[in-house]
Amino acid sequence: MHTTARFAPLALVAVLAVSNLTACASKSQYDDAVARGDSLALVNTQLQAEYDSLQILFASDVESAALDFDLLRDGIEIELPSDLLFRSGSLEVNTDQGEFGPKFVEYLKGNDYLVFVTGYTDSQNPIGSLAQRYPTNWELSSARAALAVRYLASEGVADERLWAIGRAANDPVTTNDTPEGRAQNRRLKVILRPVELVTNTE
Numbered sequence: 086m087h088t089t090a091r092f093a094p095l096a097l098v099a100v101l102a103v104s105n106l107t108a109c110a111s112k113s114q115y116d117d118a119v120a121r122g123d124s125l126a127l128v129n130t131q132l133q134a135e136y137d138s139l140q141i142l143f144a145s146d147v148e149s150a151a152l153d154f155d156l157l158r159d160g161i162e163i164e165l166p167s168d169l170l171f172r173s174g175s176l177e178v179n180t181d182q183g184e185f186g187p188k189f190v191e192y193l194k195g196n197d198y199l200v201f202v203t204g205y206t207d208s209q210n211p212i213g214s215l216a217q218r219y220p221t222n223w224e225l226s227s228a229r230a231a232l233a234v235r236y237l238a239s240e241g242v243a244d245e246r247l248w249a250i251g252r253a254a255n256d257p258v259t260t261n262d263t264p265e266g267r268a269q270n271r272r273l274k275v276i277l278r279p280v281e282l283v284t285n286t287e
Contacts, residue, residue: 204229227251
C-alpha cells in the first residue's frame, strides 16, 4: 500500500504531461488549419481575379460562343470546340497568331497553374483514314487531348504541369442526333488548378 502511495504523484505528473502534449498538438493542428484556411481563401480570391482576366483576354471568343468559362471551387474550367484549337477537319493545331492556341500559351507562361486537358468526341465512330489511326473514340479523344498538351509543352509550358485525358463520347453537352449537336460534343475541356489547392487536397 505504501508503494502505491509513493508513486501516485509520479503517475499524476505523467498524466499531466501527456495532457499538456495533447493540448500542444491540438493547438498546433488548429493553427495549421487556420493557416490553410487563410491560404485557400487567398487562392480563391486569386481564382476569381484570373477568371475575370480570362473573360477579358478571350472576350471575342466568348462573345461568339466559341468558349465557355466556369469558375469552379478548385479551379477554372474552359470548354472549347475542337476546331478552335485544331485546323478544320484535322488534328493539326492552328498556330496562327491571334488564334486561341498562341494566346493561351502566353497566358499559361504567366502563371504556374496545373493544366488538365480532356478530349471528347461525338457518338459516331471514326471513319476513313482517321479510323486507321484511331480505331475508336477512346483513341481519338485521347489523341486530341495529347496533341493539345504536346503543343503546350512544345511552346514552353512545363511538362509537369500538364495532364491529358480521353473521355470518348461520354458526358455529351447536347444531343448527338444532329450535325450541330455532334459538333458541340467534339470538344476539349481545360481545367486550370492552382498548385496550392491540389496539394491541400492530397
